[in-house]
Amino acid sequence: MGFLKNLFGRKTKEEETMSEKLNIGIILGSTRQGRVSPQVGEWVKEIADKRGDANYEIVDIADFKLPFLGEADAPGIVAWNEKLASLDGFVFIVQEYNHSITGALKNALDLAREAWNNKAAGIVSYGSTGGARAAEHLRGIMGELMIADVRTHPTLSLFTDFENGTDFKPQDLHLDNVNGMLDQVVVWSGALKSIR
Ligand SMILES: Cc1cc2nc3c(=O)[nH]c(=O)nc-3n(C[C@H](O)[C@H](O)[C@H](O)COP(=O)(O)O)c2cc1C
Numbered sequence: 001m002g003f004l005k006n007l008f009g010r011k012t013k014e015e016e017t018m019s020e021k022l023n024i025g026i027i028l029g030s031t032r033q034g035r036v037s038p039q040v041g042e043w044v045k046e047i048a049d050k051r052g053d054a055n056y057e058i059v060d061i062a063d064f065k066l067p068f069l070g071e072a073d074a075p076g077i078v079a080w081n082e083k084l085a086s087l088d089g090f091v092f093i094v095q096e097y098n099h100s101i102t103g104a105l106k107n108a109l110d111l112a113r114e115a116w117n118n119k120a121a122g123i124v125s126y127g128s129t130g131g132a133r134a135a136e137h138l139r140g141i142m143g144e145l146m147i148a149d150v151r152t153h154p155t156l157s158l159f160t161d162f163e164n165g166t167d168f169k170p171q172d173l174h175l176d177n178v179n180g181m182l183d184q185v186v187v188w189s190g191a192l193k194s195i196r
Contacts, residue, residue: 022088022189024048024182025059029105030095036126039168040156041093044124047178048091053186059083061108069110077111084115089189090147091181096127096134101141109141116145118196120188122181123153126162130155148192150184152177 026044028037041058048056064076064083094101109116121142125131132155142149154177156162161170 022054022186022193023086024054024056024089024091024185024189025083025087026056026091026093027059027105027108028061028093030093030097030102031062031104032102034166035095036162036166036168037093037095040124040126043168043170044091044093044178047175048182051179051182053182054089054189059087061104064108066104066108066111068107080108081112081115084112087119088193089119089185090121091185092121092123092138094123094125094131094134094138096125096129096131099133100137101134105138106141109145113145116147118146118148118192120148120150120185120192122150122185124156124178124181125153126156126158128158130157148188150181150188152180152184154178154181 026041026048028035028041030037038058038060041060045056045058048054061080064080065074066076066080067074092105094105097103100106123135123138125135127134135153135155139149154174156170156174158165161168161174163169
């Protein structure tokens, strides 16, 4: 298709798709007052922004004022779906509530379908055991939503990465894992864009 570029002096659609930066949403999974997820999300975004390989943005479920599925038609549901549709991949900031993800995150997952499909996602989780049980539940849900979840998964401990369980002070050792997770999310998000 190179001849088209020469002919019209501009990039073909194919070339534009290849060169555009991907949009990756960092989704905060908790909405309660006093939550620590914004601290964790900002930390991931700071690491991600230094890479310069994609457009990273924090997506806060709380901003959308989502009703529970089936309770009401709220404008937030439309806005939520539009936001997800604008993203090529996700990083879920996952906290463990009763050995699973939050009700808020599950509801937000249930309130969209196509906007999740054929995209990639990574998980950064926290809890007393690194949020591992919640993260594994989320992987099962992602399978149903056709979200390709990457393997590398930074797990943060409420005991060693937070002071008093509230002030986020991550250990340096997590940095490589966050970058490894983002490496995979960016590559898979780019690959999956080609089939949407
Ligand atoms: C309803 C509830 C249930 C929780 N259950 C667990 C649990 O099963 N395992 C765990 O490791 N931590 C559990 N925790 C602790 C949370 O992981 C911790 O409070 C964390 O900071 C919550 O994330 P957030 O501050 O972003 O809301 C629970 C907290 C709440 C509020």
